[in-house]
Structure formats: C-alpha cells, structure tokens
Amino acid sequence: MRRGDGGLSMDSDPIARFFLRSNNNNNPVVLNSFPEDNTVVNTTTDRVIATATATTATSASLQQVNLSSCSSNNNNFINHDHHHHNNTRQELDFILTPNNKYGDNLVARDDDDNNNHHNHHSLEFKVNTGLNLLTTSTSSDKQPPTEEEDNNTPLNSQDRRRTKPEVGVIEAEIERVKVENERLREMIDEANTHYSALQMHHVNLMNDKNKNKKQLIGNNSTNSDQRVLVPRQFMDLGLATNADEDHDADAGDNKEEPSSSSRSRSRSPYASGNSKNSSEQEKKRIEREESPIQEQEAKKIQRSSSPTKHNNNNNNVDQQAHEATMRKARVSVRARSEAPMITDGCQWRKYGQKMAKGNPCPRAYYRCTMASGCPVRKQVQRCAEDRTVLVTTYEGKHNHPLPPAAMAMAQTTSSAATMLLSGSSMSTNDNNNLINNATNFLATTLLPSSSSSPSSATSTMATISASAPFPTITLDLTHDDHSPNNNNNPFQFPIRPSTIPQIPFHNIFGAHHHDNNNNNNNQSKFCGLQMPNTNNNNNQDHSSNNNIVDTVGAAIASDPNFTAALVSAISSIIGAAATTPTQQNNNTAIGNNSNGNGSNNNKNNI
DNA sequence: CGAGTTTGACCGGCGC
DNA sequence: GCGCCGGTCAAACTCG
Numbered sequence: 001m002r003r004g005d006g007g008l009s010m011d012s013d014p015i016a017r018f019f020l021r022s023n024n025n026n027n028p029v030v031l032n033s034f035p036e037d038n039t040v041v042n043t044t045t046d047r048v049i050a051t052a053t054a055t056t057a058t059s060a061s062l063q064q065v066n067l068s069s070c071s072s073n074n075n076n077f078i079n080h081d082h083h084h085h086n087n088t089r090q091e092l093d094f095i096l097t098p099n100n101k102y103g104d105n106l107v108a109r110d111d112d113d114n115n116n117h118h119n120h121h122s123l124e125f126k127v128n129t130g131l132n133l134l135t136t137s138t139s140s141d142k143q144p145p146t147e148e149e150d151n152n153t154p155l156n157s158q159d160r161r162r163t164k165p166e167v168g169v170i171e172a173e174i175e176r177v178k179v180e181n182e183r184l185r186e187m188i189d190e191a192n193t194h195y196s197a198l199q200m201h202h203v204n205l206m207n208d209k210n211k212n213k214k215q216l217i218g219n220n221s222t223n224s225d226q227r228v229l230v231p232r233q234f235m236d237l238g239l240a241t242n243a244d245e246d247h248d249a250d251a252g253d254n255k256e257e258p259s260s261s262s263r264s265r266s267r268s269p270y271a272s273g274n275s276k277n278s279s280e281q282e283k284k285r286i287e288r289e290e291s292p293i294q295e296q297e298a299k300k301i302q303r304s305s306s307p308t309k310h311n312n313n314n315n316n317v318d319q320q321a322h323e324a325t326m327r328k329a330r331v332s333v334r335a336r337s338e339a340p341m342i343t344d345g346c347q348w349r350k351y352g353q354k355m356a357k358g359n360p361c362p363r364a365y366y367r368c369t370m371a372s373g374c375p376v377r378k379q380v381q382r383c384a385e386d387r388t389v390l391v392t393t394y395e396g397k398h399n400h401p402l403p404p405a406a407m408a409m410a411q412t413t414s415s416a417a418t419m420l421l422s423g424s425s426m427s428t429n430d431n432n433n434l435i436n437n438a439t440n441f442l443a444t445t446l447l448p449s450s451s452s453s454p455s456s457a458t459s460t461m462a463t464i465s466a467s468a469p470f471p472t473i474t475l476d477l478t479h480d481d482h483s484p485n486n487n488n489n490p491f492q493f494p495i496r497p498s499t500i501p502q503i504p505f506h507n508i509f510g511a512h513h514h515d516n517n518n519n520n521n522n523q524s525k526f527c528g529l530q531m532p533n534t535n536n537n538n539n540q541d542h543s544s545n546n547n548i549v550d551t552v553g554a555a556i557a558s559d560p561n562f563t564a565a566l567v568s569a570i571s572s573i574i575g576a577a578a579t580t581p582t583q584q585n586n587n588t589a590i591g592n593n594s595n596g597n598g599s600n601n602n603k604n605n606i
Numbered sequence: 607c608g609a610g611t612t613t614g615a616c617c618g619g620c621g622c
Numbered sequence: 623g624c625g626c627c628g629g630t631c632a633a634a635c636t637c638g
Binding site: 351352354356357363365377379 | 626627628629630631632
C-alpha cells in the first residue's frame with residue numbers, strides 16, 4: 001500500500017488516540033491511529049503495532065480489513081479481562097474484526113501465554129480506534145502492500161507523528177522517566193550501603209579464613225611462636241583492664257562519655273594558683289570521674305601490669321576495653337607530599353602543637369570535627385630525615401558516617417588497626433598478608449602512578465611498632481623504587497624502637513619469597529612487613545595463606561567499580577595544594593623548623 | 607561574630 | 623622524688 005493514498009478516512013480528527021494503561025508502572029501506553037497510512041502506533045515505543053489494510057473497496061461499508069504488521073506482542077499491553085483479576089501483564093494480538101458491527105473496534109486476542117492458559121479467548125476493547133476504516137477510494141487504487149512498503153511504514157509514520165507533539169504523551173513520558181530515575185536512585189543507595197558492608201566483611205572474611213586455615217594446619221611446631229608478639233601483648237593488656245576494673249572502683253563508675261568541652265577543669269595560668277591543696281585534689285577526683293571513659297580505659301590499660309586476671313562477667317567492660325584498645329591502636333601513613341596535610345576527606349580541628357623529641361619539625365594534633373564526640377584524632381608531622389615525607393598518624397574510629405572521599409582512608413586505617421589488634425590469634429604471616437593488603441590497597445588508590453596490578457604496585461611498606469604504649473602500624477607509601485633490599489631507607493621505620501628485632505616477610509602477593517632465616521633485614525621486593533617476633537623460622541603455611549589473601553585481595557583490587565570508587569575518592573589526597581585556611585595555617589606550622597628541643601617548648605614553632 | 611588556630615600551662619606515664 | 627616527654631586543655635588570638 002502506498003502511503004498517503006488516503007485509503008481510509010477519518011471523520012474529523014485526523015489522529016485518534018486511545019490509551020491502554022499498564023498496571024506495573026502506571027504508565028499509560030498511548031496508541032495513535034493514523035488514517036493517512038492506516039497505522040496504529042504505540043507512542044511510547046514509537047513502534048507501529050498495526051497496519052490496517054482495506055482489501056475491498058466500497059465507500060459505504062467495510063468489507064474486509066486486516067491488520068497487518070501487528071506487533072502488539074512487544075508492547076505488553078494490559079488486558080483488562082475479567083478473567084485476570086490480578087491485572088497481570090498480558091500480551092495481546094490486535095486484530096480488527098471483519099464485518100464488525102462496531103465498525104472499527106480493535107479486538108484483542110489474548111493468547112494468555114503468561115498464565116499458561118491454553119484456552120484462547122477474545123475480548124473487545126470498547127475503545128474506538130478512530131480508524132473509521134471506510135474506504136474512499138476504488139479498489140484499483142488499493143493493492144495489498146508489498147513487503148518493502150510494510151517495512152517502510154514505521155519510519156514514515158514516525159516522521160509524520162513528530163510534527164504533532166502531544167502534551168499528554170510528553171507528560172506520560174516524563175512521568176515514566178521520573179519513576180525510572182527514582183528506581184535507579186534507590187538502586188544506587190542500596191549499592192552504596194552494600195559497598196560499605198562488603199568492605200568490612202572483607203576484613204572479617206580474611207581473618208576468619210586465616211584462622212580456619214590455622215586450625216586445619218593443626219599444632220605444627222612453631223605456630224605458637226609465630227604469633228605476633230605485640231598485638232598479643234596488647235590484647236592481654238586489654239583483658240587485664242578488667243582486673244583493674246575490679247580494683248579501681250572510682251574509675252569505673254561513670255560509664256558516660258562527656259564531651260571534652262564539658263570539662264570543668266581549670267588549667268588556665270591566669271586562674272589557678274597553688275595546685276596541691278585539698279580542693280584541688282577534690283577537683284581532680286571529680287575530673288577523673290568526668291573524664292572520657294575511653295581515656296580512662298586507655299590509662300588503665302597503660303598502667304596495667306597483670307595480664308592474667310580476667311573478669312568475664314562484665315561484657316560491658318570488655319566492650320569498653322576493646323573500644324579503648326581501638327582508640328589507642330594507631331595507623332601511621334607516610335606519604336610524600338608538599339602539602340601541609342593530606343586531604344583525607346575528614347574535617348579536622350587543630351588542638352595543639354608540640355615539638356617532638358628528635359624531630360625539628362613540630363607535631364600538630366588534630367581531632368575530627370565531623371561529628372561531636374568523634375574520638376578520632378590524628379597527628380601530622382614531617383619526617384626529620386626527609387621533609388618531603390608527611391607522616392600522618394590516625395587514632396580511633398569514627399562514630400559517624402563518612403563522606404566517600406574519607407571512606408578509603410578511614411576504612412584502610414580501621415582495617416589495619418583491626419588487623420593489628422586481632423593479632424593474638426594469628427600468625428605473623430596472617431598479619432603480614434592482611435596488613436599489607438590494606439597497605440597496597442591504600443597505596444594503589446593513593447598513588448596514581450601505581451600500577452593497577454597489585455603485584456606491580458608501587459613499593460609499600462607496612463610496619464608494626466611495639467612502641468609503648470600504643471601499637472602502631474605504619475603504612476609507608478613513599479617508596480617508589482623496587483630495590484629488593486631497601487632496608488637502608490633512613491625513614492623507613494620512624495616509630496619502631498631499635499630494640500625490637502626485625503624479621504623480613506614475604507610479598508603479600510606471593511610472587512617474591514625469600515629466606516627468612518638468612519635475610520633477616522631484608523624487605524620483600526614490593527611490599528614487606530616488619531614486626532617483632534621471637535622466632536625467625538619460616539612459616540609453613542606461607543604460600544597457602546598467600547593464596548587465600550591474594551584471592552580476596554586481588555578480587556577486590558580488580559573490581560573496577562570498587563577500585564574506581566576509591567580512586568576517585570582519594571585521588572586528590574596526595575599532592576593537593578592547601579586550599580583551606582586550616583591547611584594554609586598548617587603549612588606554616590608544620591613546615592617550619594625549630595631548635596629541636598624535645599621539651600614542651602611551643603615557643604619554637606611556627 | 608563565630609570558627610579555627612596559637613600557645614603557654616597542665617597532666618600523667620615513665621625512667622632514673 | 624624528680625625531670626623528661628607526649629598529649630591535652632583552654633584563653634587569647636586571628637581571620638573571613
């Protein structure tokens with residue numbers, strides 16, 4: 001059939017519309033019938049669902065009409081059939097009934113495939129198609145459409161329809177898009193939630209797997225000796241806190257944690273005179289009761305010397321001790337940066353600055369201000385040996401949601417601290433794997449120059465320090481050389497006390513193994529871990545543990561979404577110029593030298 | 607004027 | 623007990 005022949009006519013409105021509403025999203029499906037070319041078009045999909053063809057020509061009545069090119073099966077119309085009370089989506093074939101007394105009603109033939117009903121039934125839409133399928137031309141003008149003409153029909157129809165925009169159609173489309181956007185937004189929110197949970201599960205999973213493997217290996221001779229010394233000591237200290245709790249009643253009564261601003265202590269040099277009188281002692285007692293519980297616990301942990309006493313009846317105390325332990329576990333990040341402070345996504349307020357012994361650069365103290373009462377603090381200090389290296393030490397765990405930009409750093413440090421504190425039940429290799437995974441994870445995201453392949457990532461170091469009283473893990477991101485033996489780096493272990501024996505550990509990705517017995521001062525080629533250990537024996541579960549951690553770590557590292565999110569979040573951390581007033585002030589504070597006196601001589605700074 | 611920084615003093619642990 | 627040292631406080635100060 002040639003288009004535009006006017007084989008069918010309309011009485012008035014050249015376009016007749018009828019709506020079919022889909023109940024799964026309440027979006028109406030709008031059908032336009034175009035008498036010019038005898039087509040019925042789904043305006044949502046811009047598809048011609050039917051083409052009406054008059055095969056006989058009388059001017060008065062419709063002899064026979066076919067709807068060809070019927071593609072309504074793709075349009076998922078709703079069948080308002082009473083047989084389907086649930087209004088499930090139906091696929092309908094539209095046919096035009098010949099000799100229909102209603103003239104040109106569309107009849108929907110419901111094959112009911114979705115419901116597996118085999119009894120086909122027909123129903124009529126009491127909707128006038130508007131086609132008004134009356135021929136006005138002679139039969140000689142009307143030929144059955146060729147295949148080519150049928151194929152061309154949709155395009156021509158669409159072009160013509162675009163010239164007649166309909167507000168209702170557009171609104172329906174907008175509504176549909178809104179619903180879709182809302183759904184996508186919910187999906188994104190859900191994905192973000194799952195993403196955070198998965199990260200935490202990743203750490204737990206690695207812990208569990210390594211513990212299980214440890215048990216399977218059994219009582220191999222040196223396993224107990226291979227446990228991390230420092231974390232075990234620390235955990236014992238934490239348990240000992242319970243014993244202290246029993247004997248230190250005045251410190252354990254108050255379980256609340258007042259904010260630091262609520263303190264009533266008066267240390268002002270302008271307000272206090274003699275500090276050794278009785279009233280001062282009473283004030284101290286009150287202050288002790290009002291001091292934050294975490295500090296109390298930490299202090300008790302520090303002064304505890306009896307690791308054998310336990311009180312398992314007080315889970316609350318255990319929890320508090322654990323929190324205090326987490327509070328005091330530190331993660332130090334060494335990064336080469338000219339900026340005064342790495343931009344880790346959190347908001348910090350400087351509350352102090354001191355000269356530290358052995359370093360001419362002052363140490364600045366910051367606390368997190370993203371939420372009131374957040375216990376997280378950090379110290380920022382330039383390395384004495386290399387002023388381009390910025391050492392940022394984090395302490396504590398955020399008690400508030402973090403922006404995406406802060407998630408990477410916070411979770412990496414949190415993971416490292418968790419690993420550090422879980423060392424009592426894990427071998428050195430276990431910790432080696434876990435901590436170095438965190439290190440490489442951070443390194444690959446912090447340092448854009450790093451390869452995406454973990455095994456070829458920038459050389460990073462993870463160092464555990466037993467520097468009393470706080471266990472500290474140092475994530476060293478300053479190494480860009482691949483020297484197989486970089487233990488000569490002068491700023492490799494700024495916190496580790498010299499008295500602690502060092503043993504080398506393997507590359508976490510298992511590609512570079514070496515003999516621990518003969519290379520006690522060697523670092524692995526790409527990533528090493530040094531921690532105190534009383535046993536230098538090589539670990540028998542070395543490779544197997546690697547495989548587990550490698551698998552998990554590589555899976556995460558290779559996840560493009562996971563990696564991309566973190567890269568975007570912290571790509572601005574390193575090398576970012578100071579932009580905030582805080583950072584500008586810090587620039588002057590951290591970068592300047594002083595006389596190097598280690599005492600409380602703040603006069604020297606800034 | 608409020609938020610953030612500076613800075614001198616205080617506190618407590620630790621070693622001698 | 624004393625001094626050293628790291629950490630913290632809070633009034634004074636600065637800045638936008």
